[in-house]
Amino acid sequence: MKPIAPFVLVVLLVPALAACKARPAIPPTEVLVSAAASLTDVLREAQRQFEAENKPVKIRFNFGSSGALQQQIEKGAPVDLFIAASTAPVDALVRKGSVSATAVRVIASNEVVLIQSASTPALVRSWDDLRQSQVTKIAIGNPEHVPAGMYGREVLERLGLWPAVERKLVFGEDVRQVLHFVESGEVQAGIVYGTDAASSKKVTVVAPAPAASHAPVVYPAAIPIDARNAAGAKAFTDFLISPKGKAILGKFGFGTVD
Amino acid sequence: MNSLLWTLWISLRISLLATALVMVVGLPLAWMLSRPRWKAKGLLDVAVNLPLVLPPTVVGYYLLLLMSRGGPVGALTQRLWGASLIFTPTAAVLASAVLGLPLFVQAARNALEGVPPEAYEAAQIDGADRWSAIRRIYIPLAWPGIWTGLLLAYARSLGEFGATIMVAGNIPGKTQTMSLAIYSAVQAGHDSAANLLSLILTAVASFSMWVGLRWRNPARARRGGGSP
The missing domain is CATH 3.40.190.10 (Periplasmic binding protein-like II)
Structure with missing residues (x-):
């Protein structure tokens, strides 16, 4: 049997190294939104309308659990907008200095x-x-x-x-x-x-649940201090709390906030 | 459909690259661990196997710390090209490789330990130096075990979820693998999409394992069918 290991090694190593080379993470027209997985459908719908009205801006989503998304932002993940399923993860980011308290807006509520x-x-x-x-x-x-x-x-x-x-x-x-x-x-x-x-x-x-029996269920949207596209993130948040955005949220059963 | 194929491609690419990385890093480790007792061998043994014991999300959290700006890997990549690896496919490759490494090292090391010392002695008499003995005696004789290790690492990588979602995120079209897409579909309540994705992942995994196991067969390897 021929020693094939070095051959296999080279064949597999070349693409591996190619994948490791530097590349700019996100083009400036892109807005990376880390959002609670429970918002998947409503945000996809909002994305369609928003992108149609705001060419060439593109929204990219990173859906996950609010806690994990918080950890990623805390460790410097390049996120432009964080939409959480509760205030706790956003509060934690404000405390740790990853988000300024003035960059948080509530976009929706739930029962x-x-x-x-x-x-x-x-x-x-x-x-x-x-x-x-x-x-x-x-x-x-x-x-x-x-x-x-x-x-x-x-x-x-x-x-x-x-x-x-x-x-x-x-x-x-x-x-x-x-x-x-x-x-x-x-x-x-x-x-x-x-x-x-x-x-x-x-x-x-x-x-x-009776309204007084729990803290209000709200979805805060926060723009991290290190956001690369804070303008795009703000535009998307503005859209979500506009009448058009509220109509989409309402369609999926979410309450809206004034 | 197009985005489904793209997701599948992301999955396969990450798994194959992770497997290649495991081979490059793991073969020297397996070699060292297959040698008789030496100082700090036990320590290396524990370190390599740690990802097998820890929950993948914990491994993912450690990797996130390493890749963050304050971490050693993050500081290095920041200096090299001014960006962190968090949310890149490279991060997914690294996460998969770390989790697949112990599986590969165990299999390869067992196979290397099984190579009879007589074979090495005979090669030495014929004038082979250490490196060519490794290349011409040890690796060919241990190949079925090494190949099994590669298959295990590849399989682990294809199903990886917990560590990957921590460091690479779950970004459709960029870092979303099949496993992450299934999670997303379930979270969004798209049960039929989740079923379809699971079915496809099962089929792809079964097919690649079937192909891989055929190549492992030493009888085929002897006929020259061992190299991909």
Whole structure:
């Protein structure tokens, strides 16, 4: 057998080195938006209209969990606009000096709702029904790091239900997982956002959380201090809070803020 | 459809480049670890295998620290070309390579350890120096194991998610791999898109593993079918 290893090595190494050469990260007409994954659909729709009206500006998205997106910006990722699913990650960036407090604007709001599967017989008719012994499993986002779970815990605590339901809770690693648990009937109820409930035909809303039972669910948009295209980021934020942007947000079930 | 093919291309490119990098870095490491006891061998052994034990998101967080402006890699790239690697395909290649490295090193090292000392002694009698013994005796005899290691690293890379999304982001058309696209589709509630993507990734992974395993076969290699 011929010694083929050096040959394989050279063939594979050349493109590897080529990929490592320097290249300017982002052209100046591009706006890189790091956004909470739950905003995927509504932001794509907003992007289509915005790009049509603002040629040649292009929006590029980086969708992920708000916590991970925060870490990336903190470590200097070249992000122009950060749209988070709660105020906590943006507040943390303001504290650490990656975002100036004046560069934060709230673009949308949401509701916290209690849902159950549409296909199984209705077991839960109110928040209080979560106490019942037939309700054995309730899905919420992991309150350690999933914003919807933090709101969920807050609601359960304010309603005085936490001690009764704590042992029944099943944690989802994101709000979509909570939705899937409820859709599949594996749990009797779950706590998600109004927009998630509206996106699925397999679940029904039992009741929204009373307004005073949790901090308002808002989506802040923040322009990092190191943004390369702060002007583009500001233009996109302006679009989102314009009447056109509000119409798109409303279409996907989000509340808007004045 | 076009963007789907592009995503697949990004995935394959990152996996192949990561595999190449693993080979370049991992073969000397496997060689060193296959030699009899020497100072600090245990330390190197632990360091190479660490990514196997840590959750990928933790590995990703460490890499993010290294690549940030304050980190050694970030400071270097900042000086070299005035930009960080965060959110580039190169970052994804590095993340995949770090996670694939222990798999490759283990397989290659076992194979190198299995080469009988007599083969090396015979080569020495014939006047071969150390380097040509490695090239002509050790690597050819250990090749099935080395190739298996490459396949494992490639497979790990194709399915990589946690570390990649930390350092390379999830930017469609740029750093979004098939695994990240599946995550995004699930997060957005696009279940049928997620199913389609999963199906395609499964098919591509199965096909490439099938091809790879055929090449591993020593009988084929002897007939000269060993080189890609």
